[in-house]
Structures are given as structure tokens and as C-alpha cells.
Amino acid sequence: MAMPSLLRFLVLLTAGAAVSQVVAAWVDCGDASPSPPPYSSSPSPSPSSTPANGSSNAPFRANLMTLLDALPRAAAPTGFASLSLGAGRDRAFVRGLCRGDFDPPRCLAELQEAVRTLGGSCPSSSRRGAVWLDVYVAYADTNVSTPREDDVRMVLYDTRLVAHPAAYLQAYSALMGTLVARAVGGGGGEAGTSRQFFATGEANYASDDPNGTMYGLVQCMRDITAADCVHCLQASVPQLPCCKGNQGGVVLAYNCYLRIQVYTYYDLALDAPPPAAEPAPPVPSPPPAGETSGTGTRPRNTIVLLAVVVPLGTLLLLAFVVAGVYLRRRRGVVVEERGRERGCTAVEDEPSMTYVHPEKFTLAALRVATGNFAAGNKLGEGGFGEVFKGRLEDGHPVAVKRLSKGSSQGFDELKNELILAAKLKHRNLVQLLGVCLEESEKLVVYEYVPNRSLDTVLFDAGRRPQQALEWSERYKIIRGIARGLLYLHEESRLRIIHRDLKPSNVLLDSDMTPKISDFGLARAFWGDESRGVTRRPVGTLGYMAPEYAYYGHVSTKSDMFSFGVIVLEIMTGQRNSSPSVEDGSSNRNLLSYVWDQWRRGSVAEVVDASPCAGGQCAGTEALSCVQIGLLCVQKDPRSRPDASEVVLMLEGRCAIQQKPSRPAFYSGHISVASARRAARGSAVSYGRLSAIGTVSENGVTVSELDPR
DSSP states (O other), X not given: OOOOGGGGGOXXXXXXXXXXXXXOEEEEEOOOOOOOOSOOSXXXXXXXOXXXXXXXXXXXXXXXXXXXXXXXXXXXXXXXXXXXXXXGGGOEEEEEEEOTTOOHXXXXXXXXXXXXXXXXXXXXXXXXXXXXXXXXXXXXXOOOOOGGGGGOEEEEEOOOBOXXXXXXXXXXXXXXXXXXXXXXXXXXXXTTSTTTTEEEEEEESOTTSTTOEEEEEEEEOTTSOHHHHHHHHHHHGGGSXXXXXXXXXXXXXXXXXXXXXXXXXXXXXXXXXXXXXXXXXXXXXXXXXXXXXXOOOOOSSEEEEEEOOOXXXXXXXXXXXXXXXXXXXXXXXXXXXXXXXXXXXXXXXXXXXXXXXXXXXXXXXXXXXXXXXXXXGEEEEETTEEEEEEEOTTXXXXXXXXXXXTOHHHHHHHHHHHHHHTTOOOTTBOOEEEXXXXXXXXXXXXXXXXXXXXXXXXXXXXXXXXXXXXXXXXXXXXXXXXXXXXXXXXISSSEEEOSOOOGXXXXXOTTOOEEEOOOTTOEEEOTTXXXXXXXXXXXXXXXXXXXXXXXXXXXXXXXXXXXXXXXXXXXXXXXXXXXXXXXOOTTOOHHHHHHHHHHXXXXXXXXXXXXXXGTOOOOHHHXXXXXXXXXXXXXXXXXXXXXXXXXXXXXXXXXXXOOOOOXXXXXXXXXXXXXXXXXXXXXXXXXXXXXXXXXXXXXXXXXXXXXX
């Protein structure tokens, strides 16, 4: 979602102030309706429309209030969140961002204050608004961006001048080029953390001046691409006042933030070594308040400046200097990323492998850790290798995946997992720790998750009834998987479609927190791209969405279908691919059985009664989970909820108003044979796909579809 279009009118508006602390507050409420957007980045978001009066705006407003109430707590753990709720013209979008050096408690408090400020400044009829404090909160009735947004900047600057403007300009240009490259080139922090697309640094420009050290900060929204972040910051750098040598400034834009001061204002522990060779002199207290100045044209919409900043200044010569410096630096950064930082490790008789940040383990160390891959340490076996428990020299437990020798398909998946999983960090994803490529061995090291996989806990025939998952644990697992998908689909720098979500790929840690694993089949998409067509659909029968299994149409809604199947399996304690269900019908799958019970009003009969042995039977919460599962397995992908909507439903922050329609594969028994027949039938009808290769039922191997 782009920042509200009401900010468009701020074209190069500048204002200045010198105050003892920089606290920029900019509230923008829009009333005008832009022209309909040429495209949409999500399934059916409604274009911005003229604000409605009275009851016609009430559903949108209700959705908006729900989202704004949920936003601070959703964003505080990682510093960013983007949420949506509703359908059609009633759908609301919000997003919030905290400065990268804020810890979660401060982020939460600042976001709550921003929400209050925005609510008190914008009328209830407004369908879009934004506020910049030390955090950013925006809402709108569309998530479609426009090209004009890149041209809008709010510039606030300090009227005090530096004593050495030429040296200041030179240092500023070099520092900004370094920070922009660091923010997008890996130095800005792991994806999904508060320091993603964020960088700080300092540079000394006058060793004999007590104010001779500048401190810079750049940050971008986390729901844009690295290229868009570069573009936004590159356009912001020259916007600080020209040719005056001002001591500091702030540039607020739709998708990025830039600040420069001659005193400290962020956590210095974040700084990388300064570019300047000389050590920085002691930094004095912030300068006293001075007089403000500013120029600009006031547009037709209303801008509320609650407070202005303590900024510094810059010269317009920068526009040309910085562009040249940055492009040269960025070109070098790209080469570095492809070469040294991400590394291209040649493997004998194998294609080259590119991976990002995982640690390189030695084969000797992993042999010691796993007891030379002893059978007693074996945790499991998949289609392309084995997994062993190990203990590193420091005592840290790990899981080591050992790829089968000669498996070219497994090697391709290993490459994919190293490229993607190393960029992802979230409490509901299994963390990739490192890799070993020595001799003929290909090994990947993960965090150790002691409670094995969800399918083992749910379906192990050897488990006694008293070992069944309690209802509180089932809810926790469902919520955790949903939060993991929300991160993959909407919050991480790399947006990911998992494509093989199933119980065996959900691992449970010591306190039953779920962690999504196995990104070998995952696919990254960028920016507004959230769907596509693949000629090689991959996944596991019983969990693949119909539009993907038959026609290769892949989207985030494909993952939501898989999630829905898992939810129903958790709530019923039965596999979707079981040869029969509780009513004895040998030709019915779990989705059909649950749907029929739902229609009869007897859905309570399908809920697993095992936890009742401990006196912890579920009530309305369990029925709500069944309803969410049915919503996710609907045949039409456009009707399935997004991960953000599911999280809100599960946390009770919005009522589940939508009624599910008939699920995909209704009355069809999803066996290997029937799935192959269905795939062949669709290939004949559409002339596109036929089923080949291996298929496993709830296993690691997947069906691959190739053109005839």
C-alpha cells in the first residue's frame, strides 16, 4: 500500500526551524478523489472513491478503526506492519513504521500516539490520511500507488549554518551514498527486523570544529522493493536546502525518510565505522532554538504541522554530485553482493550456488556434532535426504539436513532454500544457520526444534489419547502458522509463496510454537506481484490449491488454501488424504465431510474430541477455527482471506462475517490415482498440462507438471 494520495500536494514544500530537539510531526488528511488507478496490486482492491457521507462510509470506517487499533501491537515486535480488512469499497488498508533504532516498547508507545494524533486530526469522512512523528502511520481505501508519489517531499531544515560548507557538502555526499548502499545492500539489517532498509552513520568534515561531525540516518518502508528504496532515497538526498550549508534537515517522503544532524539523535551503537579517517570530536549538546524559515506553495488539501524539526542543511549542487557518487557506489555494491557478500561457491561437477549470509560450517565440525551422522541421531528422512540432530562445539543443538548424493533436483531445492531462507527471520519460521559444501557432501544447518513436526504430533498412531494436543496448543499453532504466512506474504523484504505448506513442514519448538520450514520449493515475488503462472507446479497432493495444481496459477492464496487444510486437520485430528473419514464414506475427503457438517449445523461433531479427556473441550473458538479453515479452502481464490485478515480473525479483533462457500475438491477423494486422472483430464480440456514424475501422499516428493 502506498502512502495516501493526499500527500501528493506537498510538492517540494519546505519549512525550517532550529529547535533543541528534532520532533517532526506532519499530519495529512485528504478529501479529493484521485483518478481510478491503472492497475491493482492485490485481488480486487477498490480504487479510491469520493468520500461517502453517513452510513455509506460506516463499514469502511469500522474496518479502519479495527485496523488502527490492531496496528501498534502488530508492528511493535518488528517495527513494521501492513494490514487490510474488508472487501470492495469497504476495504481499508493501514501500515505503520517505527524508526529502526526504536525498541518494541518505544515503538508501541509512539505508534499508539501516532494513531491518536491521526484520529484526532482527520475527519471521520476521510478515506485516507497519514501522520509522520518519529514513526509513520497511514491509512487509505486502496493499496495502489501512483507515479506522482515519488515526486512528493516534505523538507524541514535548520537555519543555522556550518562554518565549512564545502567540506560539509563533500562529506554529506559521501555519507549519503554509503548509507543508501548499506540500507539496501544487506547492511541495513535482516528482513523482517526493525533495521531492514535502515542505516545510520557519521562522518567528520571539520576536525577543528566542535560541530564538525555529521550524523546521518536513512530508512525506507518495508513493503517496497530495494530498487524503490534506492529511488526514493536518491531523490530525497538533493532536497535539503540548496547552497546555504545548513546544519541539518529532515526529508519526509511517501516511502522513505532521511535525516542529517551535527549532533547525536539516534542510538550510536547502530553505527558502522565512520567514513572519515579522523576520529570524531566530542559532540556538544543540541544547539539552542533559532528562528525558522521556509518557502513553498500551500496546496488545496490541508497539512497540519504539529511541530518542526531540528534539521541541518545541504546544497543543491548535491543533486549532481550525489547522483554520480551514488551510481558508482551502487554499481560496486551490486557486484559485491553477487560476488563476495553473497558468494558464488563452485561445487565440483555441480552448477554454481549463490547464497546470502549463512555461516560456513566445516565437514569435520558437523561430523563431530552428529556423531558422524549416526543412526541414533537421525531425526527423519525426506525425498532428497536425511536430517540429523547435532550438538556444536559450544553445546548449541542443531538440525543438519544431509542431501542425498547425486540428487540434482534436491540440489536445486537446496540452492533455492539458501537464497531465500537466509534472508528470512521470524519467530514462526525455522532459522537457517549455515551450510557446508565440502567433498561430495551438501549439508544445511538449522535451529533444532525439539517437538518434531506437526504431523507427528497430530497423526502418530502410537500416541496415547492423553498425549493429544490441548485446545490452547492447537490455537497457538494455528495462530503461529498464520503469523508466519503474514510475514512471508506481506512483511518480509522478499515476499515469499511457500508452495509446499503442510503439517510435516511445520515444526514445533519446546513450548509448541510453530515454525514453518522447508523453503526448497518457495518462490519469491516483488513489490505488487503476488500471483503468477508456472509451468512446473510443485507441492503435495491434498494441500495444493486447485488453480495451482491444474493450471499452474500460483499466488499467496495458494498458500492460504494449504493453511485452510491444515487448520481443518488440526481441528478434526484427521488427515485430508485419509482413505475415509469418520462417517465411513470411502469416497469423501475431509473438506467435503466438514463442509457437509457445516451446512447441517452440526460442525461440532467434526471437532476432535481427544482433548476432552483432560476436561478441556473447545467451544465457540473451535467452531470459529473451523469456519476460518473453510473460508481458506474455497474454490475461488479471490474469496479466500489474506493472512492479515486471518490473523485479525484469530485474535478476535474482527468478527468473522463472511460465510464460506463450497470447498474445492468437494466430494472428490484426493488419492494419487484420482489426482492424476484429474490432472490428465484438465490437460486434455485445456491443452496445457499433464502429470508426470512422482507423487507422494503427504510426503516430501511432489507432483511436477510439464507441458506435453
